[in-house]
Amino acid sequence: MGLISDNIQSFLEKIPENVQLIPISKTKPNDMILDARQHGFKVFGENKVQELVRKYEELPKDIQWHMVGHLQSNKMKYIAPFVHLLHGVDSFKLIKIMNKEAKKAGRILNGLFQLHIASEETKFGFSPDEIFGILDSREYAEIENVRMIGVMGMATLTNDEKVVSKEFKELYSTYRDLKSRYFQNDESFKEISMGMSGDFEIAIKEGSSMIRIGSAIFGERHK
Numbered sequence: 001m002g003l004i005s006d007n008i009q010s011f012l013e014k015i016p017e018n019v020q021l022i023p024i025s026k027t028k029p030n031d032m033i034l035d036a037r038q039h040g041f042k043v044f045g046e047n048k049v050q051e052l053v054r055k056y057e058e059l060p061k062d063i064q065w066h067m068v069g070h071l072q073s074n075k076m077k078y079i080a081p082f083v084h085l086l087h088g089v090d091s092f093k094l095i096k097i098m099n100k101e102a103k104k105a106g107r108i109l110n111g112l113f114q115l116h117i118a119s120e121e122t123k124f125g126f127s128p129d130e131i132f133g134i135l136d137s138r139e140y141a142e143i144e145n146v147r148m149i150g151v152m153g154m155a156t157l158t159n160d161e162k163v164v165s166k167e168f169k170e171l172y173s174t175y176r177d178l179k180s181r182y183f184q185n186d187e188s189f190k191e192i193s194m195g196m197s198g199d200f201e202i203a204i205k206e207g208s209s210m211i212r213i214g215s216a217i218f219g220e221r222h223k
């Protein structure tokens with residue numbers, strides 16, 4: 001592995017321009033993020049609130065932070081003042097807390113509906129019907145400080161490309177359904193966050209607009 005900025009640059013060269021790369025810097029030190037930032041890369045994702053808040057406080061404020069992990073609603077208040085996009089919105093309760101904390105912070109918070117597409121039971125996420133239920137509800141109509149701008153999903157961890165490809169197809173198709181039923185005139189509803197270091201090529205083939213890449217840029221993580 002070279003410098004982080006080199007790794008990001010070579011990643012950008014191998015993906016289409018309409019796919020946004022979100023480098024996932026979790027567990028990695030500030031100096032790696034600073035190296036990238038010095039070369040103009042200013043978007044990063046984290047999956048733990050405490051680490052995200054610490055890095056936000058320690059690093060320059062022009063970095064755009066994405067929260068990609070599961071989030072407990074009592075932690076929303078810590079990130080609401082600065083986070084750019086929450087990829088893992090997986091309950092109506094969380095949307096309501098987002099709305100409340102965003103209002104307090106005087107902001108609009110962007111979110112993605114996380115769908116449960118993998119066969120593993122441990123991965124979080126909605127079924128399509130649950131999202132339709134939320135969007136049809138009277139309570140959702142009163143949400144003012146949350147902007148849902150797309151979907152996110154994680155495929156099963158397997159070497160079987162057919163399985164991964166089928167799951168990403170499902171996610172894409174749910175995105176299309178949501179778009180045509182609820183967001184047809186909403187230009188901001190356009191994101192499909194799918195693809196990680198091990199499956200981003202399949203994800204891009206299946207219509208991803210955002211890939212979340214950790215180890216392929218920053219190196220393996222040590223537990």
Ligand SMILES: *Cc1c(COP(=O)(O)O)cnc(C)c1O
Pocket residue numbers: 024026047068069196197198212213214215216
């Ligand atoms: C860690 C993480 C990633 C990046 O994983 P890699 O396999 O290292 O690329 C992407 N998305 C989420 C939600 C993560 O927690």
